[in-house]
Structure formats: C-alpha cells, structure tokens
Amino acid sequence: MLPETVWTLGSLLFGVVGYGLLVVGMERLRSGRLPRAWRLMAACPIPFLIAVWLTGFHLDNQIRATLFHLNASLCLILAARTVTRLRRVEQLPSCRPLEAVLAFSGASFLLGAGVILFVKDFVPWLALEFFVQILGNFAVAILIYSVATDRAERKLSLMAELDSLTGIGNRRWLERMVPGHLRPGDTVFCIDLDHFKRINDRFGHAAGDTVLVAVAATLRNLKRPDDVLARMGGEEFLLFLPELRTADTLPVAERIREAIQTIPFQHQGTALGVTASIGVAQVFRLGETWADLVHAADMALYDAKRSGRNRVAHAPRVPQALVPA
Structure with missing residues (x-):
C-alpha cells in the first residue's frame, strides 16, 4: 500500500x-x-x-x-x-x-x-x-x-575485593580480573609513590590517606575502559593495559607520572610535593606468564628508584623461566 x-x-x-x-x-x-x-x-x-x-x-x-x-x-x-x-x-x-x-x-x-x-x-x-x-x-x-x-x-x-580507602581493586581482585592468557602488547605499569613514608611521618596518616585517594582517582580518570587498576598495598599501584601499542607505552607512562606530579596537594597551607616512579613491562610473544610480566615491571620500578625517582623505566623484555631461589 x-x-x-x-x-x-x-x-x-x-x-x-x-x-x-x-x-x-x-x-x-x-x-x-x-x-x-x-x-x-x-x-x-x-x-x-x-x-x-x-x-x-x-x-x-x-x-x-x-x-x-x-x-x-x-x-x-x-x-x-x-x-x-x-x-x-x-x-x-x-x-x-x-x-x-x-x-x-x-x-x-x-x-x-x-x-x-x-x-x-x-x-x-x-x-x-x-x-x-x-x-x-x-x-x-x-x-x-x-x-x-x-x-x-x-x-x-x-x-569484598575493593580497597576500602581508594575504592579501586585490591590484589585479590586483580588476580580475578587479569586474563588467563596474555597477548603481545599486554602491558603492566608498577606505580610507586616516592618518599611516601616522609609524608606520613611529617603530616600524619590522614594526609597520607588523602594523597592515596587523590592518586587513585587520577589513575582511574586516565585509564582506558579496558584497563585494570589495583592498589597492591601501601603506596604501590598496578595498572594492566591490554593490547597497548609498543610506541605508546612510554608516552602513556610519562603522562601518568606528570599527572601525579601536578596534583595540587596542600596540608594546613603547606604544599606537598608528590611524585611517582613507574616500572613498565610489556608482553612481546605468546606464552609469557603474568608472574613474569609483573616481576619485570617490578625490576624496572627498582631501576627508576635507583636512577633518582620521579621517572619511568622500561623493562627490555619479560624474562623466561623464572623459578624461586
């Protein structure tokens, strides 16, 4: 019709x-x-x-x-x-x-x-x-x-698997969210706040908690929808970025580091300078394990700490066949 x-x-x-x-x-x-x-x-x-x-x-x-x-x-x-x-x-x-x-x-x-x-x-x-x-x-x-x-x-x-202070996942939650099989491009950022103990000692734990909450909120706003963010304990955070292009790893990490550095912290009129060191590790081939990837990011984080803090260090590649000593 x-x-x-x-x-x-x-x-x-x-x-x-x-x-x-x-x-x-x-x-x-x-x-x-x-x-x-x-x-x-x-x-x-x-x-x-x-x-x-x-x-x-x-x-x-x-x-x-x-x-x-x-x-x-x-x-x-x-x-x-x-x-x-x-x-x-x-x-x-x-x-x-x-x-x-x-x-x-x-x-x-x-x-x-x-x-x-x-x-x-x-x-x-x-x-x-x-x-x-x-x-x-x-x-x-x-x-x-x-x-x-x-x-x-x-x-x-x-x-029950969320960090009560920051509202992001904890270590147990992270283990549930990580895929069973990693793919090339999957990336881990180990993020650790520099000299955080000094903040707690000088300004009190309430000020330290405020810093942790603000840093967690900043990381949550910067991550992609597919990324997984967790607080590993204390002042250390872990960010899992699936299928990140190799050319983007360091720019993304630097953007996170700069965002944390520019958070305007103050306590009773005193400015708090908060910085972070970041260790980056990425999967280069099939068959690499989650434990190896996190270990490589941890080693890169230690390199960033030893090199002066407030910087990004990239692990060259994930090592194979890591066994407990």
Whole structure:
C-alpha cells in the first residue's frame, strides 16, 4: 500500500541505522558509556539519499538486499568483537554465548549476501535465513539481559575485593580480573609513590590517606575502559593495559607520572610535593606468564628508584623461566 520508493528505501535505512544502534549498544554495555562518534549515525541517511537521487539503486531488489545483508553482517561482527573485549576484562559467563550468537548471525548474513549474488531465485533462501535471524535476535536479547545480571552479581561479589580507602581493586581482585592468557602488547605499569613514608611521618596518616585517594582517582580518570587498576598495598599501584601499542607505552607512562606530579596537594597551607616512579613491562610473544610480566615491571620500578625517582623505566623484555631461589 505504500509507494515503492518509501518502503524500499525505508527498509534499507531502518536496517542500516538499527544494526548501527546494536553496535553502539554493545559498546555502551562494555564500557558504560557511548562511543564519541555515535552521533554521526544521524548523518547516515544523507549518503543513501544522495545515492538514491543519483542512481535509484533502492528499486533493484538484488542491490538493496545485498547492501542490507553486508551492513548487517559487518555490524554483527563488530558487536561480537566488542563482546570479546568485554569477556577478556570481566569474564562473565554469558559473554561467550552472546559472542557466538552475534558471530553466527553475522556469518549468516554474509552467506545470505552470497546467495543473493549467485542464486537466481534467492527469495526462498532469504525466508529461511530471516527465520534463523529472528531466533538469533531473541537469543541476543536474552543473553544481553543475562550479561547485565551476571555483571550485577559480580559487582556484589567484588565488593569484598575493593580497597576500602581508594575504592579501586585490591590484589585479590586483580588476580580475578587479569586474563588467563596474555597477548603481545599486554602491558603492566608498577606505580610507586616516592618518599611516601616522609609524608606520613611529617603530616600524619590522614594526609597520607588523602594523597592515596587523590592518586587513585587520577589513575582511574586516565585509564582506558579496558584497563585494570589495583592498589597492591601501601603506596604501590598496578595498572594492566591490554593490547597497548609498543610506541605508546612510554608516552602513556610519562603522562601518568606528570599527572601525579601536578596534583595540587596542600596540608594546613603547606604544599606537598608528590611524585611517582613507574616500572613498565610489556608482553612481546605468546606464552609469557603474568608472574613474569609483573616481576619485570617490578625490576624496572627498582631501576627508576635507583636512577633518582620521579621517572619511568622500561623493562627490555619479560624474562623466561623464572623459578624461586
């Protein structure tokens, strides 16, 4: 009953925007915030309208269906990739099934695009495919709810694993959050405040607690959504940065060091100069262990302390076959 241009172009635009919203929603589920460029989706109809005005491609069933399928396949695969990143950090039980359903749906749409291009009578095949996609949509909705439920239950269990002073994770929490298998690019920063005992001795433990809370807040604001931050005890913090580019390790560490140095601490009118030394270690090959990575970062931290403090030291590579003496 609708004009042909309205329903053909409308169905394609709804598909493009709808699956784009799925990708945005998965990123929101993963990081808790929308990606910066999500508002660009409002401009999505513009290139389609221009192409329609120039070519009228939307009236060709084969072209329109192929574009719909390729867009859906790309968005579903991107959504599955987002869930993979979420699973590496939070390790929720529902993440793996959700990742599998999204990837399967993306592959199904990709296969559907091939059927449209190479099978003359493709409509019966698309009817079967859309039946599968409807089931997949129900499964995605249920699994997203399960992920949210798993996350809520995990938050309750993690309350006992948070540092009561700074509100960030403690050592036990860190062990639960670190992935079982490290990948090249995974990086550890061991961050230790310089001469912290002097602050406690001169200004009291209340002033020292204020410094720790402020430093933890600064680190929390600087880290990426996937990064894992923990207080290891006393004045030492550990930051795990998955899949960090090698060229970015030292600049990121220097930015953290400078941010800590510029925190404006004062106690009864007296300025407190707080600095930090940072040891950096990065995974260079598969098979390296968490213990070796942290040990290398600790050794780099000691180098930074010996070299005068308030600086960054990079471990050349993670050593192999470390055994207790």
